[in-house]
Each structure stands twice: as structure tokens, then as C-alpha cells.
Amino acid sequence: EAGVTQFPSHSVIEKGQTVTLRCDPISGHDNLYWYRRVMGKEIKFLLHFVKESKQDESGMPNNRFLAERTGGTYSTLKVQPAELEDSGVYFCASSQVGGAGTEAFFGQGTRLTVV
Amino acid sequence: AQSVSQHNHHVILSEAASLELGCNYSYGGTVNLFWYVQYPGQHLQLLLKYFSGDPLVKGIKGFEAEFIKSKFSFNLRKPSVQWSDTAEYFCAVRTYKYIFGTGTRLKVLA
Numbered sequence: 001e002a003g004v005t006q007f008p009s010h011s012v013i014e015k016g017q018t019v020t021l022r023c024d025p026i027s028g029h030d031n032l033y034w035y036r037r038v039m040g041k042e043i044k045f046l047l048h049f050v051k052e053s054k055q056d057e058s059g060m061p062n063n064r065f066l067a068e069r070t071g072g073t074y075s076t077l078k079v080q081p082a083e084l085e086d087s088g089v090y091f092c093a094s095s096q097v098g099g100a101g102t103e104a105f106f107g108q109g110t111r112l113t114v115v
Numbered sequence: 116a117q118s119v120s121q122h123n124h125h126v127i128l129s130e131a132a133s134l135e136l137g138c139n140y141s142y143g144g145t146v147n148l149f150w151y152v153q154y155p156g157q158h159l160q161l162l163l164k165y166f167s168g169d170p171l172v173k174g175i176k177g178f179e180a181e182f183i184k185s186k187f188s189f190n191l192r193k194p195s196v197q198w199s200d201t202a203e204y205f206c207a208v209r210t211y212k213y214i215f216g217t218g219t220r221l222k223v224l225a
Contacts, residue, residue: 056211
């Protein structure tokens with residue numbers, strides 16, 4: 001069974017440019033989460049989809065970040081325009097619908113560097 | 116607000132040494148607690164989890180963790196580490212989303 005996959009694995013862009021990160025969850029997983037880790041700090045929650053609906057986007061830093069999950073399958077996270085402080089590793093995770101004890105599976109992450 | 120504290124940011128051990136990584140959380144309700152591990156170049160993997168029952172939880176690769184409700188703690192332990200345990204370890208509490216600690220980088224010297 002395929003796990004959670006993320007594209008690209010690395011991205012280096014200049015400040016002011018646009019970048020789109022993609023996450024393909026495990027098939028059948030309605031829950032999809034985006035997280036970000038800035039170097040040396042904790043992994044921070046960005047937002048949560050249930051199918052195509054945003055359940056919680058309280059962690060999105062500002063309106064330069066836009067997440068979508070059209071059709072309830074894969075998700076994209078667009079940063080436009082990118083700033084230096086957006087650098088970090090962006091993780092995606094998915095899980096089946098269930099209680100809080102349900103395990104979430106993580107992708108390998110996309111390392112974004114804004115220069 | 117919910118939060119997770121991991122007290123050790125970097126730990127260096129020799130093989131066969133015992134390991135204990137501290138984790139404390141701040142949350143007033145029923146918690147589900149997790150330890151994840153990230154080996155170099157790999158994705159986050161679940162080591163073990165607690166959501167009810169026996170507060171001593173056993174996970175993969177000989178790891179275990181003890182939930183102490185009165186101390187809001189969920190420390191990770193392993194009696195004898197191996198070089199292959201070199202990785203970064205994350206404690207997390209989950210309601211419907213994970214709240215992670217800052218992680219502990221463990222280096223095991225052969």
C-alpha cells in the first residue's frame with residue numbers, strides 16, 4: 001500500500017516567487033493535515049481537511065498561504081508570494097476518520113528554502 | 116492552550132546505554148499521547164501511542180513509554196540503545212490534531 005507522498009521533496013525559490021506543494025494521502029483517508037517545521041523548532045499545525053472541507057485552518061500563518069483539496073483526494077499548499085520566514089519543512093499527514101487514537105501517517109515532507 | 120515540552124534537545128549515548136526522553140504536556144481533557152521517530156532521510160513513523168488502559172505502553176524496537184497523569188508526563192524509555200536508534204524523536208498529544216514537542220535528536224555512538 002502506498003504511503004503519504006509529497007512533491008517536491010525539495011524546493012528552492014526566491015523571495016516573492018510562488019511555490020505549490022502537493023500531498024497525496026493514503027487512499028481512503030478522509031483526514032488530511034498540513035504541518036510545518038521551521039529549523040530547530042516544533043512541528044506546527046497548519047490546517048486540517050476532512051474530505052474537501054477545511055475543518056480547522058487556525059495554524060495558517062497569513063493570507064499568503066492557500067490550501068486546497070478539490071475532490072477530497074490530493075491537496076495543494078500554495079505560498080504566494082514567498083517570504084524568507086516561510087523556509088522550513090512542510091509535512092502532510094493523513095488518517096482515517098475515527099477517534100483521536102487513530103494513527104496518522106506522515107509523508108517525507110517538502111523542504112522549502114526561500115532565498 | 117495545549118502544548119508539549121520535550122526537555123532534552125540533543126542526547127548522545129553509547130550503545131547499550133539506557134535511554135529516557137522526557138515529555139510533558141499541557142491539556143486539561145482526555146489526551147491521546149504519541150511518540151514518533153524520524154530516522155535520517157525518512158518520514159515520521161509511529162513508535163507507540165497511549166489512549167487508555169495500561170499506562171505503560173510498549174512500542175516497536177524495544178521502546179516503551181509511561182503515562183503519568185498526575186505529572187502530565189509521557190516519558191520514552193529504552194533499556195539498551197543501538198546505533199540504529201540514532202534519529203529524532205517527537206512527543207505529541209492529539210485531540211483531533213497533533214500538537215508536537217520540539218523534538219529530541221538522539222545520537223548513539225557505536
